[in-house]
Amino acid sequence: MAIDLDKCTGCGACAIACAQENNMPIFEDDSDIPKRVSFLELMKVTNDRDAKYPDVEVCYIPKMCQQCEGNDPKNPKPPCVSVCPVVATDVGDDGIVSQVWSRCIGCRYCQASCPYEARAFNWWKPRYEGDFKNSLNPEVSIASRGTVVKCQFCSHIWKRERDRAVENGVLDINAVTYTPACVASCPTKAFVFGDLNDPDSELCRLLEKEKDRKFRLVHTIDEKDEKTREKLMHIKNFPNPKVYYLTSKAWIREMMRFK
Amino acid sequence: MGKLIGYIKQYIAFVKKEFNGYSKNVKIAIYVMLFFTAGFFVFGIQILFWGLGYTDMSNFYPFGQWIIGDLGLVGLGGGAFTTGFLLYIFRNDKLEPLISSTVLIGFLCYLFTFVFLVFDIGQPIRAFFIYMYPNWGPGLMPASMLTEVAWCLTFYFLILCVELTPVVLKHKVLDAIPVLKYIGHYLHRLMWIFAAGGTFLSFFHQGSLGGGMWDVMYGKASWFRAHHIYFFVVIILATAGGTAFMTLCAYVAGKVMKKEVVPKETFNSIAKVSGVMFVVYFAARLADVILMGTSWVPLFDRSYLSNLGGYYGLWMIVLEFIFIAGAIVLLLVKKFREDEKTFRLGIISGVMVMLTTKLHVVLNGSSVPNFPWKDFIGYNPTIQEWFIMLGGLSIMALIYMWFVKYTPLFPHVEQHGHHEGEAKAAE
Numbered sequence: 085m086a087i088d089l090d091k092c093t094g095c096g097a098c099a100i101a102c103a104q105e106n107n108m109p110i111f112e113d114d115s116d117i118p119k120r121v122s123f124l125e126l127m128k129v130t131n132d133r134d135a136k137y138p139d140v141e142v143c144y145i146p147k148m149c150q151q152c153e154g155n156d157p158k159n160p161k162p163p164c165v166s167v168c169p170v171v172a173t174d175v176g177d178d179g180i181v182s183q184v185w186s187r188c189i190g191c192r193y194c195q196a197s198c199p200y201e202a203r204a205f206n207w208w209k210p211r212y213e214g215d216f217k218n219s220l221n222p223e224v225s226i227a228s229r230g231t232v233v234k235c236q237f238c239s240h241i242w243k244r245e246r247d248r249a250v251e252n253g254v255l256d257i258n259a260v261t262y263t264p265a266c267v268a269s270c271p272t273k274a275f276v277f278g279d280l281n282d283p284d285s286e287l288c289r290l291l292e293k294e295k296d297r298k299f300r301l302v303h304t305i306d307e308k309d310e311k312t313r314e315k316l317m318h319i320k321n322f323p324n325p326k327v328y329y330l331t332s333k334a335w336i337r338e339m340m341r342f343k
Numbered sequence: 344m345g346k347l348i349g350y351i352k353q354y355i356a357f358v359k360k361e362f363n364g365y366s367k368n369v370k371i372a373i374y375v376m377l378f379f380t381a382g383f384f385v386f387g388i389q390i391l392f393w394g395l396g397y398t399d400m401s402n403f404y405p406f407g408q409w410i411i412g413d414l415g416l417v418g419l420g421g422g423a424f425t426t427g428f429l430l431y432i433f434r435n436d437k438l439e440p441l442i443s444s445t446v447l448i449g450f451l452c453y454l455f456t457f458v459f460l461v462f463d464i465g466q467p468i469r470a471f472f473i474y475m476y477p478n479w480g481p482g483l484m485p486a487s488m489l490t491e492v493a494w495c496l497t498f499y500f501l502i503l504c505v506e507l508t509p510v511v512l513k514h515k516v517l518d519a520i521p522v523l524k525y526i527g528h529y530l531h532r533l534m535w536i537f538a539a540g541g542t543f544l545s546f547f548h549q550g551s552l553g554g555g556m557w558d559v560m561y562g563k564a565s566w567f568r569a570h571h572i573y574f575f576v577v578i579i580l581a582t583a584g585g586t587a588f589m590t591l592c593a594y595v596a597g598k599v600m601k602k603e604v605v606p607k608e609t610f611n612s613i614a615k616v617s618g619v620m621f622v623v624y625f626a627a628r629l630a631d632v633i634l635m636g637t638s639w640v641p642l643f644d645r646s647y648l649s650n651l652g653g654y655y656g657l658w659m660i661v662l663e664f665i666f667i668a669g670a671i672v673l674l675l676v677k678k679f680r681e682d683e684k685t686f687r688l689g690i691i692s693g694v695m696v697m698l699t700t701k702l703h704v705v706l707n708g709s710s711v712p713n714f715p716w717k718d719f720i721g722y723n724p725t726i727q728e729w730f731i732m733l734g735g736l737s738i739m740a741l742i743y744m745w746f747v748k749y750t751p752l753f754p755h756v757e758q759h760g761h762h763e764g765e766a767k768a769a770e
Binding site: 127152163166169189190199203205206 | 400470487
């Protein structure tokens, strides 16, 4: 996935579409952000908190699970998968880091190990008041209290599209395409979704074209030359996320580095 | 039915009589502990039935007080395997008078690790999944450190149950039954096998819960260490801090009972072991801190010092090293070790090393921001978390007191003709 931050207006449609598509519960106090359950968080970043107009710059970064794969894409090792004591989370052949709510025991080890704070825990019992019950998506299971949930790139839509393709006689799995809810809802087309393994996909072409604008969240190893990168990757795994961000603003890229 | 009520009445009268025999201070301590115990049950029910929303943990701070309790209890309980190993394998017979007490403390520490874990996981009813669907990975190496922790803890806990059986069987009612008496006697003779097995298992889970669980998190600059360095550092700490805790418990029991519960040479011997292990731990922890600063944290393009900001940062590491120095000097220098006041300070320092390091690992590690534009997070445990924690510790203390009073936990007291229990001594 690629997200063009220069196009993002911070409208939050992606977060709402995600919540609706994935049956996000609504709690009595949803302003309690640290305990809120959401797959997609819209992070507000400013160049300087004390700056005033016109020097202040603001950027909204839509952040969901970055679908990390570790150093070796052929043998993916996201930081959250190997730590799970009950195999409730795994990486599929499609490269999506999945989570089985009904297997999760709620130890939150995956949450602690995630460098992107992408996982949410159901601190309270998920509730769907009144008419909300009628709008629940039957393709996404409802999580119990005390389990960890996360963005799975709306993989249920992919499964639906795959089944539909099979019904129509298309058996080539790579021919199946789909659009996650956040991507479909973006009014400025800031999101581009596709197959990173397919060099002809729109996503790959975009990332190739926008080499100078692309970066990944707090992933400073990308800025190093290939030799240093290889050396570092011998010492430890790096998350190597599959979500890219695009921007031409230098200060946003600057914000990705710890001082 | 009437007979049963009679028995109950008789028992209540017995408990009342026993309780009235205690000194004022012991009575106050028991009242306080019973208060926390009541809170443990009330808030425990609330957490189990209504969820972890009542804690101050959050999606940004997923590990809290109970995990610190788990790490601390397992670390301190590590004194049981060290003492067992020294006594049964190294044949350090001076430790014999202390062994029953260490086994009991080890048992309680591990038992309450499980209890705190039950509260800490979101779905306690699914806890058996850890045995049913373990994340082993290929071969014998577990993929998840928590899988290894759970399995090793379980097996070691079973070993502690067996090790504790002879102590329980020495209760005067059970000791009167010949079969149980023989079982207790022969179990005691087989104890070296369990001590060896316990040491083997303890090495793994001490390392994996205290260290390995944290150093594998390669996405987190506050915890990651390459080559599992922290795994080994923590094993050394368990042997050092654990033995100090075992000594402290026996020392406090002796003070409350106003008796010599173990001979001075036993304290001397175990304190020396603790002191030597603290020297090793000092070197290991120093190497760990230096490597964190020079090698591991810079891999994230961050500085170790900047990670040590927030509420639980640098001062905790400094404090830990002060306690380490205190434990080494006070437990290794003969003059200080033999003086009661400095000896007491030494073992307290040893226990404090364990406490500060566990607090630092969890509190600082969780509070370090993941994004440059975010700040350090604070954690303020709620009343539910405090009561469950303190209530759990109170129940442990009450069980320990029961054993001290009704079983020959300290055979040295018996051998020297002191048969009156805590009650009379406290009068």
